[in-house]
Amino acid sequence: SQQGEEDPQALSIQEGENATMNCSYKTSINNLQWYRQNSGRGLVHLILIRSNEREKHSGRLRVTLDTSKKSSSLLITASRAADTASYFCATDESNTGKLIFGQGTTLQVKP
Amino acid sequence: DAGVIQSPRHEVTEMGQEVTLRCKPISGHNSLFWYRQTMMRGLELLIYFNNNVPIDDSGMPEDRFSAKMPNASFSTLKIQPSEPRDSAVYFCASSSSPNQPQHFGDGTRLSIL
Numbered sequence: 001s002q003q004g005e006e007d008p009q010a011l012s013i014q015e016g017e018n019a020t021m022n023c024s025y026k027t028s029i030n031n032l033q034w035y036r037q038n039s040g041r042g043l044v045h046l047i048l049i050r051s052n053e054r055e056k057h058s059g060r061l062r063v064t065l066d067t068s069k070k071s072s073s074l075l076i077t078a079s080r081a082a083d084t085a086s087y088f089c090a091t092d093e094s095n096t097g098k099l100i101f102g103q104g105t106t107l108q109v110k111p
Numbered sequence: 112d113a114g115v116i117q118s119p120r121h122e123v124t125e126m127g128q129e130v131t132l133r134c135k136p137i138s139g140h141n142s143l144f145w146y147r148q149t150m151m152r153g154l155e156l157l158i159y160f161n162n163n164v165p166i167d168d169s170g171m172p173e174d175r176f177s178a179k180m181p182n183a184s185f186s187t188l189k190i191q192p193s194e195p196r197d198s199a200v201y202f203c204a205s206s207s208s209p210n211q212p213q214h215f216g217d218g219t220r221l222s223i224l
Contacts, residue, residue, distance in 0.1 A: 033212065042115070042202055042215030043154075088154065097142055097209035098167060101154040 006089060006102040014110050019076040021105040023089030024069075030095040032065055034074050037086045037104070046074075046087075081111045113137070115216035117203050123222045129191040132219045135184055136205030144213060145178055145188050146202040154202075160186065161209055193223045 007022045023032070031050045035043040047063045049056045049072070056063045062075040076083055086106045090099040116135040124130060136143050144159040158168040163180045171178070175194070180186040190197055200220050204213040 031210065035215075040217075042217045043204075043213075045212035045214070048212055092210065095210045096166070097144065097159060097206060097211075097213070098156060099144075099213070100156070103153045 006087075006105045008105060009103070010106045010108075012108040012110065013079055015079060015081055017079055017109075019079050019083070019107055019109070021074045021087050021089075021107070023072045023074070023102055025072075025089075025091050025102075026070065027091075027093055029067075029091045029093055031092045032063075032072050033090045033092070033099065034061075034063060034072075035088045035090060035101075037088065039085075043088065076107075079107075079109045081109050083107060083109045115203055115205050115214050117201075117216035117219050119219060120217065121220045121222075123224065124193060125224050126194055127192045128223075129189065130193045130197075130221060130223075132188040132201050132203075132221070134186045134188070134203030134216060136186070136203070137214055138184065140205035140207050140214070141183075142206045142209045142211075142213075143180060143186050144204040144206075145186070146204065147199045148202060148218070149199045157188070159209075195223045197221065198223050 005024045033048045034046040037043045047058050049063050049065045060077045065072045086104045088101050088104045090101045118133045142161050145157040148154045157170045158178045160180045178188045200218045202215050202218045204215040206213045
């Protein structure tokens with residue numbers, strides 16, 4: 001069963017613009033993770049945010065977590081054509097590594 | 112460093128045949144996960160191991176699916192007999208411990224005719 005619902009399903013922007021993707025989930029979590037998947041490749045881990053954290057940064061990535069609303073967002077600033085990929089949120093309810101993935105957001109960054 | 116290595120990358124076979132997918136996790140990683148990805152159902156966890164022991168196989172769809180991890184550097188996912196609805200991309204992932212980020216292989220694209 002899917003825990004995370006991602007919004008939007010698809011996003012198309014110009015290079016240099018910011019991209020924001022949202023993830024909502026249903027149950028209490030221990031941590032939430034964001035992954036990127038390029039076409040034909042495996043998923044690549046981007047950021048892990050724990051339930052007691054509200055915001056995390058990594059380079060051009062910024063992730064927020066609102067446990068009261070059961071939602072998270074991923075912001076990519078100053079996007080590049082190389083950021084074109086699908087982005088997935090995944091929740092870990094029990095700190096066991098048993099991740100439940102959302103359906104993903106497909107991001108296209110036009111040069 | 113070598114990442115997670117899966118083989119084969121592509122497999123096409125006829126229904127009823129046995130299919131074996133292979134995975135070599137990153138050296139030193141103690142947790143291993145098998146996923147299946149389809150357009151309809153997205154990415155689903157099938158089974159995961161900690162220290163070579165299966166911990167949760169509740170995602171394995173049917174008895175036709177089985178997974179083993181005979182040692183820390185090798186795991187297999189077997190489907191016998193295979194059916195067309197098993198067609199999907201199967202990913203293996205490993206992590207240094209259960210609650211750490213997972214590193215994925217590039218998957219096996221399986222087509223059952």
